[in-house]
Structure formats: C-alpha cells, structure tokens
Amino acid sequence: MNFIKRIFAKRKTDAPSIKIKNIAAIVIANTHGFAKSEENILQKIEHEPYDTCFILGDCEENDIQCIIKYINAEKTYWVYGNHDSGTLYEKYGIININGKVITIKGKTFAGWEGSIKYKPSAIGMTQEESLAFADTLPDADYLILHDGLFDEKCGNLVHQGLRGITKYQKRTGCYILRGHIHSRYENEHERCFYGIEKCTL
Numbered sequence: 001m002n003f004i005k006r007i008f009a010k011r012k013t014d015a016p017s018i019k020i021k022n023i024a025a026i027v028i029a030n031t032h033g034f035a036k037s038e039e040n041i042l043q044k045i046e047h048e049p050y051d052t053c054f055i056l057g058d059c060e061e062n063d064i065q066c067i068i069k070y071i072n073a074e075k076t077y078w079v080y081g082n083h084d085s086g087t088l089y090e091k092y093g094i095i096n097i098n099g100k101v102i103t104i105k106g107k108t109f110a111g112w113e114g115s116i117k118y119k120p121s122a123i124g125m126t127q128e129e130s131l132a133f134a135d136t137l138p139d140a141d142y143l144i145l146h147d148g149l150f151d152e153k154c155g156n157l158v159h160q161g162l163r164g165i166t167k168y169q170k171r172t173g174c175y176i177l178r179g180h181i182h183s184r185y186e187n188e189h190e191r192c193f194y195g196i197e198k199c200t201l
Helices: 002-014 035-046 063-065 127-136 163-170
Strands: 024-029 052-055 077-078 101-104 106-110 142-144 175-178 190-191 195-200
Touching: 035 063, 035 195, 106 163, 127 163, 142 163
Parallel strands: 024 052, 052 077, 106 142, 142 175, 175 190
Antiparallel strands: 024 195, 101 106
C-alpha cells in the first residue's frame, strides 16, 4: 500500500505545471496612423468572441476612430506610448490602466505607460523614476505596457527599456505584453506586438 502511495505521490510531483490559457485578447500597438490599412483584421475580429482588448500606445486619432468601430470600449484598456499626447484615448471611452491592476477571468493585469524620458515631449520616466514606480505597482500576472525589459547591450537609448520594468518582472514573475519596438517577438518573459493581433493568454 505504501508502495502504491509512493508511486502516485511521485507522479503528482513529476507532473508538469500547465498554464491554462483561456483569455482571448485583441492587442493593438504602434499603429502610427496605419490602422485603416489593417481594417480587414478588425472586421474579422468584430465577429469573433474576445474577452478584452489592450492598446499598448502610439496610436493616432485616426487609428482610434477606425479601431473603435469594431471593438467594445467598455472592455478595452490602454497605456500611453512615448509618442502619444493629450487625452486621446479617454475621449473615446477607453480605460487607462497605468499604475492600476485589473482582473479578467481570474488573471490580473497591471498597466505601465510610456518609455524612457529621452526628450521633454516623450511620455515616460527616467531609469530612477522607473525603479521607484516598480515599487508602487501591485503584483500582477501580466504587465501591459509600451516599453519593455531593460537591455544594457542595446545601443539605442529610446529602445533600451526600463530598469524598473526588469525589477518588477523579477519580483512578480509576470509575463509582459509590450509595444514600442516595431517588430514582433516572443520569449519566456515577454511578447512584443506591432499592429493589430489576436492572441490567447
């Protein structure tokens, strides 16, 4: 009997941990005025069920005017990108989650706006400010933001990332959904979005 118990105990211990992915999300980032050219993607998305939409910044007003025709503003959340300005997203009833945590289907999402403050007009913060901000942001399963993890090897100040984001990710073990870089990639800690995409979280 003890032998059987040991077998089942071992099986349970050795079982791989499986991350249940059950949130259908639309993610929009860095459209910089070209959302109209991706309207066919929005038209397809409109007829498919989804749980939430995240806008990761750097979308112009004509982009938002196009996007808002197809998505539900009440379940759409955004953070500013470094090129954004004013109260553009609020104007269309989209919810700002910078510095806040929301819960969707049992998973938590924290918001972080901007990038490194590389010029006065850029929305963002210094590296020191980002480290302090990381301490104030509550723990979450996902981090929704424009910029990304700090990369000291990156020679481009604008796209080097923030030390505070790295600090937060190490503290919480969160997965990052980000924009800012005009390419798509995914690794064990983050996924970078460009344009309009649908994914499962």
